[in-house]
Amino acid sequence: MIQLHRKATRVVRIIRNLLIDLRYGGYLGVNLHPRDILRRADTKNRLLYAYNSDDEALQQVFRNRIKPNDVLVDVGCGRGRVLNWWLYSGYRNRMIGLELDAETAEQTRRRLKAYENVSIITGNAVDHLPPEGTIFYLYNPFDPPIIDMFLDRMKTICAKNPQVTILYYSCKFIDVFRADPDWDIEVETLVDSSNSPFPPLAIITLKPDANMA
Numbered sequence: 001m002i003q004l005h006r007k008a009t010r011v012v013r014i015i016r017n018l019l020i021d022l023r024y025g026g027y028l029g030v031n032l033h034p035r036d037i038l039r040r041a042d043t044k045n046r047l048l049y050a051y052n053s054d055d056e057a058l059q060q061v062f063r064n065r066i067k068p069n070d071v072l073v074d075v076g077c078g079r080g081r082v083l084n085w086w087l088y089s090g091y092r093n094r095m096i097g098l099e100l101d102a103e104t105a106e107q108t109r110r111r112l113k114a115y116e117n118v119s120i121i122t123g124n125a126v127d128h129l130p131p132e133g134t135i136f137y138l139y140n141p142f143d144p145p146i147i148d149m150f151l152d153r154m155k156t157i158c159a160k161n162p163q164v165t166i167l168y169y170s171c172k173f174i175d176v177f178r179a180d181p182d183w184d185i186e187v188e189t190l191v192d193s194s195n196s197p198f199p200p201l202a203i204i205t206l207k208p209d210a211n212m213a
């Protein structure tokens, strides 16, 4: 019975994701671009990087977190599921997607061109982190060497604006953050409506007394 409930929950989720995607120009499927998968140094976990975020997980990740003047950044936006979800959920904030893969970035930019509040930046996210961003969402875009660079650059952004929050979903490399005592890290367990676990979410902010030397 429990198994059946879990399966039914999963099917409902797939349908909801499909309907949201269709409203914004077409089903996104998975983020499975062979280039993205093959360039991963972390060969054991390559497939992990290929997924799009799920509607029910996103509801939990962003619940009570987005204020009207927040600038939302999806770090590694891929095909744009998270941008779709923000729009679908009625947010009118400025939204910025950063995507390494030029072809994927261009497709997402074209698909969402009617939304003036959405912009897509092509390139390595660590070189294009928008200083005006206030909520930075990551669903496992990077392996550790890039996470190190990301952390370094985020420190400067967070030091200038203490409101900045990093939401790291499926926080596989959270230990890289933990190694630096300047970050405040809270890890939340998320579960779906059949009580099955989603990957964990880390909520990360810079400590007020962080060492910026």
Ligand SMILES: C[S@@+](CC[C@H](N)C(=O)[O-])C[C@H]1O[C@@H](n2cnc3c(N)ncnc32)[C@H](O)[C@@H]1O
Pocket: 031, 036, 048, 049, 050, 051, 052, 053, 074, 075, 076, 077, 078, 079, 080, 081, 082, 098, 099, 100, 101, 104, 123, 124, 125, 126, 138, 139, 140, 141, 142, 146
């Ligand atoms: C797991 S997908 C997540 C897609 C989307 N954020 C979501 O949650 O549905 C990770 C994405 O990060 C992108 N990515 C990987 N490394 C990146 C980098 N250095 N800069 C920008 N994007 C990157 C990949 O091309 C892929 O589209």
